[in-house]
Amino acid sequence: MTTLSFHNSLTHRVQEFKPIADDHIGLYTCGPTVYNFAHIGNFRCYAFEDILKRTLRFCGYNVKHVMNLTDVDDKTIRGSQAAKIPLNDFTQKYKDAFFNDIKTLRIIPADVYPAATAHIPEMLEIIKALFDKGIAYQAEDKSVYFSIAKWPRYGQLVHIDHDQMKAGARVSMDEYAKESVADFALWKAYDEADGDVAWDSPWGKGRPGWHLECSAMSSKYLGKTFDIHCGGIDNMFPHHEDEIAQSEAANGVKFVNYWLHCAHLMVDGQKMSKSLGNFYTLRDILEKGYTGREIRWVLIGTHYRQSLNFSFKALDDARASLQRLDALRSRLLENAAVADDKQDAQVDEILKNAIDAFTAGLADDLNISAALAAMFDLLRELNKLMDEKRCLGINAKNALETIKKIDSVLAVFEPDQDDSVPPEIQKMADDRQAARKAKDFATADALRKQLDELGWVIEDTPKGPRVKRK
Numbered sequence: 056m057t058t059l060s061f062h063n064s065l066t067h068r069v070q071e072f073k074p075i076a077d078d079h080i081g082l083y084t085c086g087p088t089v090y091n092f093a094h095i096g097n098f099r100c101y102a103f104e105d106i107l108k109r110t111l112r113f114c115g116y117n118v119k120h121v122m123n124l125t126d127v128d129d130k131t132i133r134g135s136q137a138a139k140i141p142l143n144d145f146t147q148k149y150k151d152a153f154f155n156d157i158k159t160l161r162i163i164p165a166d167v168y169p170a171a172t173a174h175i176p177e178m179l180e181i182i183k184a185l186f187d188k189g190i191a192y193q194a195e196d197k198s199v200y201f202s203i204a205k206w207p208r209y210g211q212l213v214h215i216d217h218d219q220m221k222a223g224a225r226v227s228m229d230e231y232a233k234e235s236v237a238d239f240a241l242w243k244a245y246d247e248a249d250g251d252v253a254w255d256s257p258w259g260k261g262r263p264g265w266h267l268e269c270s271a272m273s274s275k276y277l278g279k280t281f282d283i284h285c286g287g288i289d290n291m292f293p294h295h296e297d298e299i300a301q302s303e304a305a306n307g308v309k310f311v312n313y314w315l316h317c318a319h320l321m322v323d324g325q326k327m328s329k330s331l332g333n334f335y336t337l338r339d340i341l342e343k344g345y346t347g348r349e350i351r352w353v354l355i356g357t358h359y360r361q362s363l364n365f366s367f368k369a370l371d372d373a374r375a376s377l378q379r380l381d382a383l384r385s386r387l388l389e390n391a392a393v394a395d396d397k398q399d400a401q402v403d404e405i406l407k408n409a410i411d412a413f414t415a416g417l418a419d420d421l422n423i424s425a426a427l428a429a430m431f432d433l434l435r436e437l438n439k440l441m442d443e444k445r446c447l448g449i450n451a452k453n454a455l456e457t458i459k460k461i462d463s464v465l466a467v468f469e470p471d472q473d474d475s476v477p478p479e480i481q482k483m484a485d486d487r488q489a490a491r492k493a494k495d496f497a498t499a500d501a502l503r504k505q506l507d508e509l510g511w512v513i514e515d516t517p518k519g520p521r522v523k524r525k
């Protein structure tokens with residue numbers, strides 16, 4: 056098995072990866088809060104996790120991947136109240152959208168998608184264990200808190216200085232900054248603002264804190280100690296710090312061996328986020344005529360620990376790079392159709408070297424630049440061989456096999472199959488047709504031009520006009 060190294064946020068260094076079991080890896084990744092469409096910043100994180108998982112598989116490991124869906128918190132409750140629909144119906148819409156989006160981005164789905172609302176008993180068990188150990192307490196506001204003073208190992212991940220902690224200070228919000236490090240809520244006492252969202256517990260009616268769900272669901276599906284936990288760097292504090300504290304204090308064993316965090320997707324120097332309003336959802340970008348494959352290319356193309364600045368120029372560049380891959384693929388397919396069963400040793404060597412260089416790049420903390428360089432070197436060599444008519448028949452077939460192996464990690468070679476037309480685009484095409492029928496050619500032309508700018512063309516077919524991607 057290939058030796059892999061990853062940067063472990065716990066130790067702050069790149070370490071050789073040693074799994075708990077020989078070839079079965081437990082992987083937990085923090086999933087979306089389903090109160091809105093995920094933005095492409097979130098998808099940068101999920102795309103990095105996809106590359107990690109595909110690399111582990113490529114290197115021969117079996118991976119059990121669990122990703123939670125946060126379907127109860129302040130944001131989901133507020134959203135369902137504003138939409139005047141029950142919480143579950145409200146979150147279902149965004150769960151469905153999330154699954155569609157990951158398909159568009161060629162992200163392999165997790166094996167289990169536990170939802171917070173379906174795991175309240177498991178969360179209560181952790182609180183009970185913490186209570187029995189004297190680490191959890193119920194405050195005057197009836198909420199249950201984790202006492203960080205009772206857990207001296209608090210702060211392992213982000214190195215918090217215990218002398219700075221304010222004894223007895225509490226924070227009931229799910230998200231808070233490192234400056235407000237304090238006892239955090241495990242169980243939030245019912246508040247009228249929560250409407251009908253509440254569960255019974257030995258400490259009264261209420262709902263769980265956000266951090267608790269990941270502790271409960273990861274250990275339920277992966278065991279009390281598992282291999283890898285991922286998320287974006289903004290999740291390191293308080294979310295992951297609190298997860299470690301709760302889990303290790305309750306279970307008495309190490310929680311996770313390797314923590315991998317991806318840097319942010321930025322817009323003009325700031326983190327892309329809902330709260331700053333500087334975000335694009337996946338559908339925003341698809342509507343501008345870009346494909347899931349192009350967006351994936353941009354998201355995976357920068358090393359996961361470097362911040363990535365989002366721009367439409369990067370998407371245009373992606374289109375050009377992918378056209379090079381498409382041209383090579385068509386050329387190889389043509390060459391493979393030529394009868395030739397004599398294997399060329401030099402071609403074999405080039406293919407082997409390409410896989411070795413690609414693997415070495417990924418094994419070095421997912422060094423995507425090195426892995427992509429190996430792929431582009433191969434592309435150049437293959438084009439040269441084909442110019443010399445030395446990559447025909449079996450040799451072209453082997454080259455295609457090699458590319459398929461590389462693509463089991465990158466997932467960018469296959470052209471997009473999805474020819475579905477977004478409703479807005481279809482409406483513009485229908486309006487254009489109606490304008491033509493009404494002999495309003497100026498409007499029809501303007502709509503055609505607009506569609507063209509968005510990356511769509513109208514084709515006349517015997518069944519009438521059909522809109523398709525350019």
Ligand code: AMP
Nearest residue numbers: 087088096097100286287290319320327
């Ligand atoms: P959230 O729904 O905000 O909990 O985020 C889901 C995941 O996306 C978390 O792992 C976040 O750390 C990650 N994330 C959020 N914004 C960004 C961003 N701009 N770039 C990269 N990852 C992000």
Ligand code: ZN
Nearest residue numbers: 085086269294
């Ligand atoms: Zn989490």
